[in-house]
Amino acid sequence: MKSETTSLRSISLSDIAHGRSGDKGNHANIAVLAYTQKGYDWLHEHLTVEVVAAYFASFQPSKVVRFEAPNLLGLNFLLYDVLGGGASQSLRVDSQGKTMALALLSMAIESPPGIEEMVREQKKEPE
Numbered sequence: 001m002k003s004e005t006t007s008l009r010s011i012s013l014s015d016i017a018h019g020r021s022g023d024k025g026n027h028a029n030i031a032v033l034a035y036t037q038k039g040y041d042w043l044h045e046h047l048t049v050e051v052v053a054a055y056f057a058s059f060q061p062s063k064v065v066r067f068e069a070p071n072l073l074g075l076n077f078l079l080y081d082v083l084g085g086g087a088s089q090s091l092r093v094d095s096q097g098k099t100m101a102l103a104l105l106s107m108a109i110e111s112p113p114g115i116e117e118m119v120r121e122q123k124k125e126p127e
Contacts, residue, residue, distance in 0.1 A: 010108045016118040017043060019101035028059075028082050028100050033074040039118035040073040046109070052077050055107055056100075077104075 013032070016039040021030040032047060034040035053064040059082040067076040079100075112118065 009111045011111045011115070012105065013047075013107045013109055014105035016112075016115070017105065019105050021101035021104075023083055024078065026081055026083050028079040030077045030079065030101050030104055031074055032077070032101070032104065033072060034118070035073075035120040036118050037073065038114060040070065042112050042118060043075055044068070044070075046112075047075060049077070052079070052104065055104065056082065 016036075017032050017034045019030060019032045021028060023029070030052075032043060034043050049064045049066050052066070053061060056064075056079055059079065061079040062081040064080070065078045067078070068074075069076060082100075
């Protein structure tokens with residue numbers, strides 16, 4: 001009998017989603033938008049408040065809230081009190097939180113089952 005083993009590989013969240021972020025005073029706003037419905041379904045289940053709070057634990061958010069926008073295949077996270085006082089007061093390099101989406105999208109995740117249905121369709125080059 002042939003033994004079946006599952007090979008787990010790590011991918012980046014950016015393989016199944018794109019994002020954008022910015023400031024809301026002293027708070028960071030991070031939008032994560034899936035490329036496909038299947039990708040959104042995975043994000044909805046796995047990219048929780050707890051996961052995002054743990055990922056940004058070094059920023060010591062006082063609270064993390066998730067908002068859902070299924071019509072856009074998106075999740076929006078608001079991380080409270082992570083920008084060192086906000087743009088005019090902060091000494092942080094990224095005082096407006098503009099790079100926080102990029103940071104979240106670089107998070108390594110285990111390649112989900114059905115990944116081929118979650119990634120952005122590649123444009124075919126003309127023949």
